Amino acid sequence: MRYTVTFLEKDYEALEAHLANSSDEQAAFLICRISRTDNEIRLLVRGCIAVTGNEIIEQSPVHMKIAPLAYTRAMKRADDEKSCLIFVHSHPNGYPDHSSQDDIEERKLFRTAYTRIRTQGVHGSLVLTPQGFSSARVWLPDGSTADIERIRIMGRRARFWFPKTGTAEVPSFYDRQVRAFGKDIQHLLSRLRVGVVGVGGTGSSVLEQLIRLGVGTISISDGERFESSNVNRVYGSRLVDDTLPKVKIAQRLAADIGLGTTIELIDKPITHQSALRKFRECDIVMGCTDDELGRSLLNSFAIYYYVPVFDMGVKIDSKDGVIRSIQGRVTTLTNGAACLHCRGRISAERVAAQARRETDPEGARALEDEGYLPELGDPAPAVVAFTTAIAAGAVTELLHRLTGFMGPDRESTEVIYLVDQTRIRTNSIASRHDCFCADAGRWGKGDVRPFLDTTWRTE
Structure with a gap:
């Protein structure tokens, strides 16, 4: 222990x-x-x-x-x-x-x-x-x-x-990073336990970067199986991997790179209570899920456990094969900063709808047929160059939180990437006073029953 x-x-x-x-x-x-x-x-x-x-x-x-x-x-x-x-x-x-x-x-x-x-x-x-x-x-x-x-x-x-920092030598293959950030940061990375939620387009790119940076332990949650149609954007995947659990592809990717990263696999989505509970051992979490219920749960998790979550997403607006805009976002979820609800990044209606589908699928289908639940819609466009760019932005934000390399004045909690305009915006917004994330009684609340004061699906 x-x-x-x-x-x-x-x-x-x-x-x-x-x-x-x-x-x-x-x-x-x-x-x-x-x-x-x-x-x-x-x-x-x-x-x-x-x-x-x-x-x-x-x-x-x-x-x-x-x-x-x-x-x-x-x-x-x-x-x-x-x-x-x-x-x-x-x-x-x-x-x-x-x-x-x-x-x-x-x-x-x-x-x-x-x-x-x-x-x-x-x-x-x-x-x-x-x-x-x-x-x-x-x-x-x-x-x-x-x-x-x-x-x-x-x-x-x-x-x-860390009370016992040790004197282990930094492997020579990290020399270029050590020249940038110094040995202390490399030692820190080797001790960190980072969670990755979802290993699709952004998540697989985040995972590869964390491995190559030298993060010591990575916990990966994803309950989906790989579809060969996604081979154009999932790092480490192959056409022959069709129907293979995504976490297995992630595990193989780490083994192929061979830096000795400890990989912990959670073959369930974080909308399962047993999956998200495992992230309580993480120092930091990278949120790469694209569903609003999962993002809402990460919102609460960051508040209850003081675990910063770097939530990211990419949206391509395209019609008839013509791109009209490409937007990406990296939002740091942490106590005192505006959460995804405050910012309007997720909606209570869609979160409730997805939660209903998780906990009562038959009832949800009936409500959907009657028009009382919003439809999920078709899969959104995705391009590896854009998902990789946002994943790199999220890892860059993590490195800044660890090192402060962007300077003391850079305290923003969200970065907006207007990719098609080659523009980047940042903002730092406090919690909305009437939002749950502003309730200091929830901050650091830790283990409660039910977990995160939330109703969970039966597993």
């Missing part, structure tokens, strides 16, 4: 500002919801409680004594919110590890936490030095500890901290 912590950037910055405002030790408590899979327990930070004023009994550059009331108040809030607790304190002198005194005091603290907080999860502790996080661990119910494997900070950038 691995243990991780995810912050929103605003919460991390508030924590850092509090802990760094004195040459003496400072402390705070973090209230966290939980995401639990077979392989990972992920703590999602939803609130920061600074320890201040009369809650501090003693304080110096090397020690701190906190009043019991501060602990009990934080534990009560965690229990009330069905959350877990993380204790954070600073070492302004730069000492990187938990001290022996930390071990003694925290053992008592977390023994009490497991008694007073009824949430079925884990609690943890972090140490922050002037250089950033330096030590991170969870305390388990039996009094033992385990390392926190990674800390994510998600916002304008996607930042990661």
Whole structure:
């Protein structure tokens, strides 16, 4: 089991500002919801409680004594919110590890936490030095500890901290990338777990780029079988692959490239609850699906789990073999930014119609015959050059979030490609106040029943 912590950037910055405002030790408590899979327990930070004023009994550059009331108040809030607790304190002198005194005091603290907080999860502790996080661990119910494997900070950038970075050499075939971004980014890419939803025209191109960039683990979801008519735009496909599951073609593509990428196959669409739940282990998700129900679910997923989703699409307006316009889009779905509903990229009517078809196909057919459900329409035109261009745009946005190579002023959350006009536009729009994505009560909510507060089809 691995243990991780995810912050929103605003919460991390508030924590850092509090802990760094004195040459003496400072402390705070973090209230966290939980995401639990077979392989990972992920703590999602939803609130920061600074320890201040009369809650501090003693304080110096090397020690701190906190009043019991501060602990009990934080534990009560965690229990009330069905959350877990993380204790954070600073070492302004730069000492990187938990001290022996930390071990003694925290053992008592977390023994009490497991008694007073009824949430079925884990609690943890972090140490922050002037250089950033330096030590991170969870305390388990039996009094033992385990390392926190990674800390994510998600916002304008996607930042990661790994307590054990290692000294592995970067393979020589990444030399040109290292010259562009440096070794640290190449090491980061090798540690990332990226999800790809759909491996058709855009998805297969995104997949190939992620593999060649050196992403360590890629989870792929697609429940469809390949049709030979799509060979002109699906990377890695062959005419003889007709009826082969698309995820198998993706798996073969990774094996043929041979960079050692770990590929995890999910042979179902994310409109199946069991498929989307597996993406809870991802650091980042690339949304390459073309149905509105799937996009709506990714909308909610990004909000509930602090996992940035790069949603993309291509639309070719063509009549009688003459192209009138080509538009592409890459939208970054993240807390605080306008979602696809806010932007009008998907409609509640079509999402509801597709959900009805998923959960009650017979009833949906009857309603469609009566004209109460919108028709899905014919397959849209697709050209490999255009799907590849938008896929490359999405991967470029991912690289910017990781590196900031476009500069600090580039904070847009959507890129519009007017391909036929050779023009690119960007925008950054806040959540609409009456949209579900603006409801902070949903942010970082993590595991709930039903999953994502949504009704799911029977599998």
